[in-house]
Amino acid sequence: MNEFWSACLNRFEQELPAQQFNTWIKGLRLERDEAGPTHFRLIAPNRFVMQWVRERYLAQIEAFGLEFFSAPVNISLRVADTVADIPVPTENTESAPSPTAPVAPAVSARPTNAEYEKTRLNADFTFDTLVTGRANDLARAAAQQVAMNPGVSYNPLFIYGGVGLGKTHLIHAIGNSIYAANPTMEVRYVHAEDYFSDVVRAFQQNSREAFKRYYRSLDLLLIDDIQFFNRKDRTQEEFFYAFNALIEAKKQIIITCDTYPKDVQGLEERLVSRFDWGLTVAIEPPELEMRIAILKKKAEAEQISVSDEVSFLIAKNLKSNVRELEGALNRVVAYARFHGRDISLDVAKEALRDIIGATNRQISLELVQKTVSDFYKIKVADMYSQKRTRAIARPRQIAMWLTRELTSHSLPEIGEAFGGRDHTTVMHACRTIIDLRGKDTRLNNDLHVLMQTIKG
Numbered sequence: 001m002n003e004f005w006s007a008c009l010n011r012f013e014q015e016l017p018a019q020q021f022n023t024w025i026k027g028l029r030l031e032r033d034e035a036g037p038t039h040f041r042l043i044a045p046n047r048f049v050m051q052w053v054r055e056r057y058l059a060q061i062e063a064f065g066l067e068f069f070s071a072p073v074n075i076s077l078r079v080a081d082t083v084a085d086i087p088v089p090t091e092n093t094e095s096a097p098s099p100t101a102p103v104a105p106a107v108s109a110r111p112t113n114a115e116y117e118k119t120r121l122n123a124d125f126t127f128d129t130l131v132t133g134r135a136n137d138l139a140r141a142a143a144q145q146v147a148m149n150p151g152v153s154y155n156p157l158f159i160y161g162g163v164g165l166g167k168t169h170l171i172h173a174i175g176n177s178i179y180a181a182n183p184t185m186e187v188r189y190v191h192a193e194d195y196f197s198d199v200v201r202a203f204q205q206n207s208r209e210a211f212k213r214y215y216r217s218l219d220l221l222l223i224d225d226i227q228f229f230n231r232k233d234r235t236q237e238e239f240f241y242a243f244n245a246l247i248e249a250k251k252q253i254i255i256t257c258d259t260y261p262k263d264v265q266g267l268e269e270r271l272v273s274r275f276d277w278g279l280t281v282a283i284e285p286p287e288l289e290m291r292i293a294i295l296k297k298k299a300e301a302e303q304i305s306v307s308d309e310v311s312f313l314i315a316k317n318l319k320s321n322v323r324e325l326e327g328a329l330n331r332v333v334a335y336a337r338f339h340g341r342d343i344s345l346d347v348a349k350e351a352l353r354d355i356i357g358a359t360n361r362q363i364s365l366e367l368v369q370k371t372v373s374d375f376y377k378i379k380v381a382d383m384y385s386q387k388r389t390r391a392i393a394r395p396r397q398i399a400m401w402l403t404r405e406l407t408s409h410s411l412p413e414i415g416e417a418f419g420g421r422d423h424t425t426v427m428h429a430c431r432t433i434i435d436l437r438g439k440d441t442r443l444n445n446d447l448h449v450l451m452q453t454i455k456g
């Protein structure tokens, strides 16, 4: 079995671009299944990877199995039970710690407060307080893998996603996890704007050497919101050298950004291409269930009792930014306290009157159709025409999904507005877009841009 699996990995490594191999294949593990000699279980780090592998690679693995064993093979897919179950990529395994345990602390002493403050980590942002759902499944799995094997698995880890979706939370969670296990490590979280200020200061105070030494001495660099490097040439140059030095020394770098690396404005090509060396993962806007779970977790942390119907009202009206979602909950709580009332549905509606009103007032179905048509340079009439060419059908599906996400129209109403289509067509369109969003970066970016444009 081991020989088969390593031959299989070799073949994929040769056939696939490195990015794809690293993202989908490298993290899989093959296990024997007692059902028969050529029955196996393929263990994926999370559901997202499992589905992708099932759709894209399983047939190839089975075909290769047939060739290898001269007998049909039967492969079932399963998600790893726990994070500890996620395999470590094979690279540098001599220096890699065991995949089943976090890196052993180098010393048992806990860091002092001053030492902890040096890291600039936020102790509240941990894996425990991060709600997981389809929107951040892959990003979280990758983050946990990196947290268990800093400098070994994916370097750099590049996390991107829209505003307020939990990138900062996730990057701190990795930092906290690594630092807790390795208190002697030099860990530093830095926002890209602060890094820029450090560069400016280093030049002003003639302390460039000390600046360089400091950043190159780190074991873990967490750099947030790298889009702030836009056209800051000196900063980018300094970062380029620090990046190279750290990666070469196998020190972990984790980067967050509001867009996919290639779409970051005003960033030098040599930096962008380096961001591709490790793994790039997206965080999507959370779906309804996840938004409700986030609200519940937040309420629980603050020991506030919030009913399901109140959570639902908030989650239904605040869709694409977790920070705003939390802000809305705070507002409801403050409003109830101020008026000495319980947190009821009526109180929540009153407290969020302007948000609920604005969502329903501003975003009309026509606005979505017009924005999507303009974006894809097709006629608005094509939104309700019967044409089925890809260039028209895909934007139409996107518009249906956006209408579903951003307005309160029902499926039959949406179908009706898109040329009298059946509600099952709308459901199919929504599923298609949700599915494609995870696979097609360009489409995903288009959706972000469209959402922002529509919401104004």
Ligand SMILES: Nc1ncnc2c1ncn2[C@@H]1O[C@H](COP(=O)(O)OP(=O)(O)OP(=O)(O)O)[C@@H](O)[C@H]1O
Pocket: 125, 129, 130, 131, 132, 136, 161, 162, 163, 164, 165, 166, 167, 168, 169, 170, 225, 258, 294, 297, 322, 323, 326
């Ligand atoms: N999945 C989640 N579970 C729990 N809390 C979350 C989750 N996602 C985001 N949050 C919370 O939402 C708030 C905003 O998240 P965060 O600051 O990490 O977003 P961001 O993507 O870094 O935003 P920005 O683009 O503005 O830098 C934080 O309070 C964070 O704890």
